[in-house]
C-alpha cells in the first residue's frame with residue numbers, strides 16, 4: 168500500500184452561535200479536510216482545525232504546508248512507515264494540526280487495510296466515552312440555560328466552563344450559578360486559556376473554593392514560569408496544561424517545572440502517534456489526563472473518541488467531545504449521536520468516517 172495523493176480541502180460550516188473564550192472566538196468551522204489516497208484505492212480521512220490564537224496555523228497555512236511540503240515528502244511511502252514519515256514531517260517545525268490530520272488519516276488507512284477499528288489497534292480498552300461539554304462566555308444565566316439544555320437533551324453531566332480575561336467576579340458568578348442551578352450531581356472544571364495572571368488565578372480559585380471544581384486548565388501563561396509554579400504549588404485541585412503542551416517535550420518541561428499536574432491530550436494537535444507518547448509519558452509519571460477538544464467538528468470528535476476509548480487512563484474522565492453541537496451541519500453521512508451522556512466508537516474498520524459528498528461539495532471553499 169503506497170500513498171499516491173494527499174488532498175487538503177478547505178470547508179466552512181457556520182456555527183449556530185459563536186464560541187467565545189479568553190484567547191479567541193469561533194464563528195464558523197473553517198477547517199481543512201485531509202484525505203490520504205493509496206494505490207489500492209483506500210482513502211484515509213481526518214480534519215485539521217486552524218487555531219491561529221493557539222498554534223499560529225490558518226486554513227491557508229495548513230493547505231500550503233500540506234500541498235507544498237508534506238505531500239511531496241510522503242507520497243510514494245507506505246502509511247505503515249509512520250516513524251520515518253514523522254521524521255520527514257518534523258523537519259518542518261510547528262504546524263501541529265496539519266501534521267496530526269495526516270497522521271490520523273494514515274491510521275485510518277491502516278485500520279481499513281487490516282479490517283479493524285483504529286480504537287482496537289491503539290489499545291482496545293473500550294468502545295465508548297463519557298462526554299464533557301464546553302460552556303463558552305455568556306451571561307451566567309445564559310450559561311446555566313445552555314448547560315441545562317445539554318444535560319436535558321444529551322444526558323451530559325460534566326461541564327468545562329470558560330473563564331479568564333473578563334472580570335473575575337463574572338466568571339465566579341457563572342461557575343456559582345452553574346453549581347447552584349444544576350446541583351451536586353454535575354462535574355465542573357474551568358479553563359482560562361491563559362487569560363489571567365498567576366495572582367488573578369489564585370484569587371479566582373480562592374473565590375471558587377467551595378464549588379467542588381474537578382480541576383483548572385491553563386489559567387495563566389506558561390511563559391510566566393515562576394508565577395505558574397507558585398500557583399500550582401498552592402492549588403488544592405489539579406492544574407492541567409493544554410496549549411502549553413503541544414508535543415511530548417513540552418509535556419516533560421511543564422511537568423518537571425512544576426507548572427502543571429495534569430495534561431490535556433488533543434488528537435487534533437498530536438494525532439494518534441504523538442498522543443500515545445504523551446499518554447504513556449503521563450501514565451509512567453502518574454499524571455492525570457483529559458481528552459480535550461480543539462473545537463473539532465464531527466470528524467475530529469470521532470478521532471478524539473477513537474483514541475480516548477482505546478485506553479483506560481483517557482477513559483476515566485469525560486472527554487470533551489461535544490463542540491460539534493454548536494455547528495449547523497457537518498460532513499458525515501451518519502452524524503454522531505450523544506446518548507445518555509456518552510458517545511460510542513464506530514465499529515467500522517479504520518475510523519468509520521464516511522463523507523457525504525453532496526455536503527462536501529456544498530461547504531468546500533475551493534470550487
Ligand code: MUC
Nearest residue numbers: 218221409459460461462
Ligand atoms: C480549549 O480547551 O482551550 C480553545 C482554544 C483552544 O486552543 O482550544 C479551545 C478549547
Ligand code: MG
Nearest residue numbers: 358384385409
Ligand atoms: Mg483548554
